[in-house]
Amino acid sequence: MYHTLLIFKCIDFPDAFCVNTVIKNYSCSNSHKEAVVFYVDMLKDSNFYPNSFTFPPLISACAKLSCLRLGELCHGHAVKFGVDAVLPVQNSLIHFYACCGLINVALKVFEEMLMRDLVSWNTIIDGFAKVGEMGLAHKLFDGMTDRNVVSWNVIMTGYLNFRNPGNVMKLFREMMAVGFKGNDTTVVNVIAACGRSNSLKEGKSVHGFLVKTFPGSSLVIGTAIVDMYSKCGRVDLARVIFDRMWNKNLVSWNTMILGHSIHANPIDGLSLYSEMVDKNSQKDVVNKFSPDEVTFIGVLCACARKGMLAEGKSYFSEMINVFNVKPNFAHYWCMANLMANVGLIQEAVDILKNIPLDEDVSPESSLWAGLFGSCRFHGDVTLGEQFANELIEQDPRNFSYYNLLVNIYAAGGRWEEVARIKYMMKERGIKRVPCCGLKDLTEIVCNVEVGGKLQKELQMALTE
Template sequence: MRFPIVPSGTNLFSLYPKIKESSSSGRWKEVLSHYKEIKEAGIQLIDHEIFSHILKACLALSFRTGKSVHASVIKQGFESFTSVGNSIMNFYAKSGRLASSVGVFNCMKTKDSVSWNIILHGHLDQGAFVEGLDLFMQARAVGFEPNISTLVLLIHTYRNIRAFTDGQIFHGYLIQSGLWSPSSVQNSLLHMYTDISMDYAEKLFDEMYEKDVISWSVMIKGYVHSDEIMFALESFKQMVSEFGIEADGQTMVSVLKGCANLGDIRIGKSIHGYVFLRGLNYDLFVGNTLVDFYCKCNDIKSAVTAFNEMPHKNIVSWNSMLSGFVHNEKYLQALTLFDSMGESEVDADEVTLVNLLLICKVLGDFRQCKLIHSRVIQRGFQSNELAMNSLIDAYAKCNQINLSWRLFCQIKRPDIVTWSTMISGFTHCGMPDEAIAIYREMRLSLQSPNMVTLLNLLEACTLSAEIRRSKWAHGIAVRMSLASNVVVGTAILDMYSKCGAIEMSRNAFDQISMKNIVSWSAIIAAYGLNGFPHHALSLFSEMKVHGLEPNPITTLSILSACCHGGLVEEGVSIFKEVAKKHGDELKLEHYSCLVDLLARAGKVDDALEIIKSIIPVGMKAGASAWGAVLSACRNYENRELSEAALSEVLELEPSSSAGYLLASNTYAVGGSWKDASGMRWLMKERCVNVVAGYSLVHASNKSYTFTAGDKYHPLSHIFGPVIEQLHSCMKMDVGATSL
């Protein structure tokens, strides 16, 4: 072999070991520097093995240089060496140029196991799963023996594409080929089986001769994912206590997530103690999970402690704490934390901004919402679906529906979440016609509704209170096979209830396959709302026969039914029964409803006793309770108590017209016209707007609203005389009764 003439000062053979040494230490710049020195000297490389080191450096630093190295290989005729072809193929595959890698692979005259492993990794790593699996079948046909990393990658591929039947066949191939014994292969198979069935996973787990921390962690994670939390905790106990295997960060993340799903703060705190003893609290992922656990268990104080003790925090840490404050209604603390993020030079991401929008939505803070919108634009999140949907929702909840609509129109291809959010926004702003029109437009765009869309549509029809529309929406639920779903079925019965169609409400209730306490509460409320208190009581008893205990909503529904039906003894009895069993669950609205029940029946002293002595410490009677007392004073002409009740109502709700009007009417009934007009004058002086009540009348499959004294309604000429006639008949009935 003829060697090229080496210029003086350049020792080719001294550069080879330097390149190899620099490569083994990862000093890629030195590798390319030595390669450049050889090229500038005009020397041709004679050792083909050196190319693997140079291509590794190119992979780390310069794709362009790597392409030039490939050209040099072809020019010097080294492409025939299989090892060189493998290095070039690996360079292209790991650079994301899969097509170039495949081109090199196809041109290789001789392929070894390394060649097949590289091309398989290239496909499977870059998501070309089907092509990768086809290549594996070709490789098997030529006697290819995959390495352990390829076997693991193939198992992950079957799991990722959920080809579980093929995955089980591959499991059989591993056993037949004697390739299934490595622990990494068994753990990968175990991971796949946790996605299929925990029964299969348990069977494989029991067959494994050696179980390491990864094996146990996979099983614990599988149990948590399958919502079998007690099995997960028992497995953790076995792993640590019986087998003496020390848990790692991944194990603790799964265990803590299980505790969060279980909502067991006591067990979670003991797990936290174990984390501390093992020094795993320094693990970033464990720390984030601890914060999330305490937030989900509503222990904000412990969440803050865990957050402050984290030595290192990332954006997930801050967002977890921020989300915890928001979902636990600690809005001021959330805003303070956001300020701290800025001071710590942590950039807010879309999740941060969405949490802040949740605060704006709850507080109705339009100004803050606009500021966050500007931040979304500054950060370039306009294409982020989560951020844009949250903005549309927040503006709607701030009653800025025009801005929501403007944002919606800017989205070229709204997804189902965006459509649903817009429907919900119109409904929230009292625009059911527009909400229903948006739904129809969505269907014209060939977008299929999901359950959330349907629930928003049902809510719009509930607000519309038109029986024809309600039947149409019910039909959609039937066609989607969701009418028997407990959430949808409950929404349907509530919708019919608001239309006054109580029989249809009952039919919708009967169609629910698995009724829960919410559906029972809804049907009880429906009968109470529509003037059937005895039916409501009967359903309340029937619910308890089915083994369901009333929750606060159920209690409020039945108390309201008793209140409007005048069933004083029954209402008081139910209140006492619930207070005895679940007294700590009773809220101010329950006591206010009891006050209203007694006041309506003329038991004003008893109602006052509830306000003064029965309502627990920490609660204060609101305007609704004192308003009920004031109303009773008007009916039963108790002037002294009326003054005290009026003072409380006006103090609690100085900007509401209801208290002023009630007081004025009370004075008028007692003949105190001067005081009555004075109350009207006070309301005008304080710029309190009167919110007029209205009546809803169904005619020709449409609903019409009429306010008192409205002579300009298009149908007033039809309904006006009818209403006057009904009024006259009512007066005659009252007169006949008094006689």
């Protein structure tokens, strides 16, 4: 990005192509806000006139920022400059509104398109899948006249994330029957589905198929197989595959640590954690991996299962003070269960009282569903359930208390209860933030003139 800007500054009269190149580079990097800032700055230049290549990366940057106001304004600019009906611009708008949770607006853009391509279809299906509307996602999938491997992966990932592994395996068989080979994402989805459904027989069958079809299995696939065997209760097989892997990354180590800690002997998980940390201190080791939040979920879960109070407290302190890992709900949940398992009920309640809930993390994300669906403790979720229900009775309008209960049910794998509480929240009007509807597009376009006022609107949105 630095070299791109350096070259740009050497151009006396940059045209739209040059500006668009910089915006795209910003959007593809981690400098998403800078893409919009740069666009606003370029509006001052009379030589720059936005075109259909300007808005896809610009709107994509707004999607990555999850900033509804900025995206709406950019949508208004696309209308003002007469490029809102261009296919790539429309596709970027579908993605943006879906990312902001306005799936109905995304669908409206999709339905009003005069021409669609595979990107259009895959994007709207992915949007519905991400919010759990799998019935509508599958209906759109069935309505496609043409599909590619991304289409299959999007619908399978949706079912996997929303706890329907059976449909993932069914779709995989349909996919193979029509001649699609799939890619690494497809394979990982299917393997993960076998693990989550505890289908050891089918998992072995898929593994055998992979050995024949993909002889040079990738790191991602190898790690997925380790995870599958662990979840199916064959941690011994998982460890054999793990030990045979030539290349390992942090995800590989975490998967095996979790496999031991949750599904087999927790002491083996702690030993593997120590081995990984020891490797980091060796000078001749090329790939060094510092433990992350997932590593410590496995470590603390192991301590909770074995009732290792002193060790659990020590690891929790090490996580924060040595490895600078910020604890999340999962870590506090493990610590609360550790306290309860050794009879320290009041201490467990105190931990639950002070959990700083991260409202940006959904318990239905693939990480949480995969870990919490199997990370069970003695007594299940009774203590946390009672405590959360008491809090809701005291303050029935507090979103955080409902979110705590949802997370607790997720931790115990009680997904029907998760759905029930979320429905209750919807019925009672319990929302994370005050409802923010989409501004009328006509108002945006009519009230924002190209030039000074348009620029001020964007600048105000950037500083919010």
